[in-house]
Amino acid sequence: MSAMVILVIEDEKPILRFLQSVLTLPNYEMRSAENGQLGLSMAASHRPDLVLLDLGLPDMDGMEVLKRLREWSQTPVIIVTARGREQDKIKGLDAGADDYLTKPFSTGELLARIRVCMRRSEQNISGPNASTYTSGDLKVDFAKRQVFLKSQEVHLTPIEYDLLSELVRHVGKVLTHGHLLKAVWGPNNTQDVQYLRVFMRQLRMKLEAEPAHPKFILTEPGIGYRLRETL
Numbered sequence: 001m002s003a004m005v006i007l008v009i010e011d012e013k014p015i016l017r018f019l020q021s022v023l024t025l026p027n028y029e030m031r032s033a034e035n036g037q038l039g040l041s042m043a044a045s046h047r048p049d050l051v052l053l054d055l056g057l058p059d060m061d062g063m064e065v066l067k068r069l070r071e072w073s074q075t076p077v078i079i080v081t082a083r084g085r086e087q088d089k090i091k092g093l094d095a096g097a098d099d100y101l102t103k104p105f106s107t108g109e110l111l112a113r114i115r116v117c118m119r120r121s122e123q124n125i126s127g128p129n130a131s132t133y134t135s136g137d138l139k140v141d142f143a144k145r146q147v148f149l150k151s152q153e154v155h156l157t158p159i160e161y162d163l164l165s166e167l168v169r170h171v172g173k174v175l176t177h178g179h180l181l182k183a184v185w186g187p188n189n190t191q192d193v194q195y196l197r198v199f200m201r202q203l204r205m206k207l208e209a210e211p212a213h214p215k216f217i218l219t220e221p222g223i224g225y226r227l228r229e230t231l
Contacts, residue, residue: 003026003027003028003029004027004028004029004049004050004118005029005031005046005047005048005049005050006023006028006029006030006031006048006049006050006051006052006114007031007032007033007039007042007043007046007048007050007051007052008023008030008031008032008033008051008052009032009033009035009036009038009039009051009052009053009054009057009062009065010032010033010034010052010053010054010057010080011034011035011054011056011057011058012054015054015080015103016032016034019032019052020032022107022110022111031046031048034058035057035058035059035060036057036059036060036061036062036064036065037059037060039051039053039057039065040065040068040069043069043073043075044072044073047075048075049075049076049118050075050076050077050078050114050117050118051069051075051076051077051078052077052078052080053065053066053077053078053079053080053097054079054080054081055079055081055083055088055092056081056082056083062079062081063091063092063095066079066092066095066096066097067095067096069096070095070096076098076117076118076120077096077097077098078097078098078099078100078101078113078114078117079092079097079099079100079101080101080103080105080110081100081101081102081103082102082103083102084102086221086222086223089223090176090177090178090222090223090224093174093175093176093179093223093224094176094178094179098117098120098173099113099116099117099173099174100174101113116172116229119172119229120171120172120173120229131143133168133171135171135216135227135228135229136215137149137150138207138216139151140164140165140168142165145161147161147164147207149207154206154207155206156203156206157202159184159199160199160202160203160206162183162184163180163184163199163200163203164203164207166180166183166184167217167225167226167227168227170226170227171226171227171228171229172226172227172228172229173226174220174223174224174225174226175224175225175226176223176224177193177196177223177224178191178224179224180196180224180225181193181195181196200217200225203217204216204217215228216228
């Protein structure tokens with residue numbers, strides 16, 4: 001198996017040295033760019049499997065790098081930054097990042113986030129139009145718009161089904177409130193977070209054994225929701 005190529009767009013030398021020490025396993029090959037313009041050029045020429053992107057770059061903001069990258073590439077991107085505000089996370093995820101990791105972080109957490117991103121990317125490549133999704137006791141039949149829990153059909157309203165379907169199609173990824181509102185209710189309905197919470201609560205009541213302690217649909221406080229990848 002060839003090594004996974006990870007492009008690190010980061011200008012802080014201590015962080016680069018740390019990442020170099022982490023990403024030296026036989027299955028990783030790290031390449032680095034110390035500014036946004038070089039990072040975009042290397043992303044185009046080297047076609048990495050994953051990008052680790054800092055936001056505080058010397059020549060341009062990392063958000064701009066992400067936006068430009070997303071104009072032509074769906075390569076998984078994990079933002080790695082000292083900016084820990086919820087608004088920064090929301091902005092990054094809405095701009096197309098697959099995950100958001102705040103400095104300082106542990107080696108184990110970084111490697112786990114990389115593994116999750118790559119599994120999700122491989123699933124999208126091998127079966128983006130899969131007709132069914134199964135995880136533990138949960139099964140979604142997209143062709144028939146049916147949902148089953150422990151082999152028993154769960155009757156969802158159209159909006160509940162659309163919310164679950166959007167989470168399933170991005171399993172493991174944090175979807176912001178704005179993303180879900182836009183995907184289900186349209187581009188003119190991206191602000192009514194309380195409305196979204198009502199429907200999420202209803203969906204959990206139907207799917208979760210303990211809605212107050214969900215095992216399927218997890219809340220990312222202040223940001224949005226994600227469907228747990230595996231159970």
